[in-house]
Every structure is written in structure tokens, then in C-alpha cells.
Amino acid sequence: ENVKTVHVTLNVSPKRNTDGSRTGMVPEQEDTDRTEVEEQRTRVNQELQNFIDTANAPIFGIDEKGLVNVWNNKAAEITGFSSQEVLGRNLVQDFITEEFRVSVKEVLDNALLGQEAANFEFPLYTKDQTRVEVLLNATTRRDVDGKVIGVIGVGQDITDRKEAEEEKTRVAQELQNFIDTANAPIFGIDDKGLVNEWNNKAAEITGFSKDEVNGKNLVEVYITEEFRASVKEVLD
Numbered sequence: 001e002n003v004k005t006v007h008v009t010l011n012v013s014p015k016r017n018t019d020g021s022r023t024g025m026v027p028e029q030e031d032t033d034r035t036e037v038e039e040q041r042t043r044v045n046q047e048l049q050n051f052i053d054t055a056n057a058p059i060f061g062i063d064e065k066g067l068v069n070v071w072n073n074k075a076a077e078i079t080g081f082s083s084q085e086v087l088g089r090n091l092v093q094d095f096i097t098e099e100f101r102v103s104v105k106e107v108l109d110n111a112l113l114g115q116e117a118a119n120f121e122f123p124l125y126t127k128d129q130t131r132v133e134v135l136l137n138a139t140t141r142r143d144v145d146g147k148v149i150g151v152i153g154v155g156q157d158i159t160d161r162k163e164a165e166e167e168k169t170r171v172a173q174e175l176q177n178f179i180d181t182a183n184a185p186i187f188g189i190d191d192k193g194l195v196n197e198w199n200n201k202a203a204e205i206t207g208f209s210k211d212e213v214n215g216k217n218l219v220e221v222y223i224t225e226e227f228r229a230s231v232k233e234v235l236d
């Protein structure tokens with residue numbers, strides 16, 4: 001009553017009589033759902049490809065030779081290279097900044113051996129030769145038989161964060177330079193009253209170098225006795 005298409009694999013063998021002469025053909029019928037399995041596999045592969053292409057994170061893939069075979073839309077967006085421009089090219093040699101090539105290749109080679117990695121820095125060249133900082137998880141890619149066929153990497157663009165960290169470092173260095181070269185004595189203490197800042201002018205007027213005073217109690221060691229109580233009160 002229910003109409004359903006059934007896919008059949010049909011083998012045909014010759015039918016022979018007792019003297020061996022052929023008298024006809026005998027079909028050997030084998031019902032199978034192989035076509036349905038193949039269609040399901042195709043559908044799943046397409047869904048996976050759509051997920052990779054539209055993911056809001058850069059996704060890269062290489063084969064066992066290190067050549068790019070996955071490069072999703074987000075990867076194209078942050079680098080400026082389309083998938084057509086990168087597929088088949090060596091990921092490390094063509095797209096990783098020189099100072100990181102050895103370390104990135106080591107991580108990818110290990111992933112090809114089944115040793116996966118998480119949260120390693122993956123700096124990429126963009127099409128206009130600027131640098132994009134990516135934090136990447138590298139996962140071993142295997143076929144249905146479990147054989148390693150490559151590496152898939154899912155990343156996070158941390159360029160803005162890295163630039164903010166570099167800016168913070170730069171400002172801190174400029175502040176330290178200002179303190180060291182200021183034409184006025186500058187002292188600093190921690191929450192225990194121990195010296196942690198002593199600039200060049202302070203060293204000049206006291207004769208004590210920064211190395212000599214760091215970690216010592218400012219009030220007890222360097223303030224004259226009659227002023228210790230009042231200076232301590234101010235600092236407290």
C-alpha cells in the first residue's frame with residue numbers, strides 16, 4: 001500500500017543444463033540500502049561544508065603534505081585571500097610570518113601524528129602584507145578508516161587584543177622612561193612601604209643607586225628620625 005523506491009543490486013549468472021550448455025540467465029538479486037547511505041553521506045558532508053564556510057571563526061585545513069585544503073569565509077575575510085587563491089598552497093611557507101614558521105610547522109606536524117594542540121599563536125600574513133594574530137586549536141583529521149589525512153584548525157582573531165597589549169607595553173615603557181629621566185626625584189613604595197621606584201635624579205641627589213634601595217623601607221632607612229612619624233602618616 002505504501003509506495004517506496006527500493007534500490008536493488010542485480011547480478012546475472014548464466015543458467016546451464018546438465019551438459020554445460022547455456023540455456024538462459026539467472027538473476028541473483030540483492031536488496032541494499034547503499035544508495036540511501038551514500039545520499040545520507042553526501043547530505044552530511046554538504047551540511048558540514050556549509051557549517052565550515054559560514055562559521056564566525058576562521059577555519060583552516062591542510063592535507064598530509066601541509067597544503068591548504070580548507071579555508072572558510074571568515075579566514076578569507078580576515079586575510080583578504082579567497083579560498084581559490086590559497087587552496088593547494090603551502091600554509092606555513094606562504095602565509096605564516098617568518099619568525100613563527102618553525103614553531104607553527106612543529107605544531108602542525110605533531111597534529112599529523114595525532115598530537116593535537118590548543119590555543120597556540122598562529123600569525124598570518126594578509127593580502128596587503130599586514131599581520132593577523134590568530135589563536136588556533138589544531139585537530140587531527142582522519143578518514144572513515146581512522147587514517148590521518150590532515151589537520152583542521154579552528155581559530156580566533158585576537159589581533160585587536162594583541163595590539164592593545166602591545167600599546168599597553170609601549171605606554172608603560174614610555175612612562176618608565178619619563179620617570180627615569182625626569183629632572184626631579186621620584187620615589188615609589190609598595191603596600192608595605194618598601195621602595196620599588198627610585199629614578200635617576202633620586203639616585204643623583206642621595207648617592208644611593210636604584211639597586212641599593214629597592215626593597216628597603218623608605219621611611220625607616222632614608223627619612224631623618226624627626227620626620228619619620230609625619231612622613232609615614234602621609235604615606236599611610
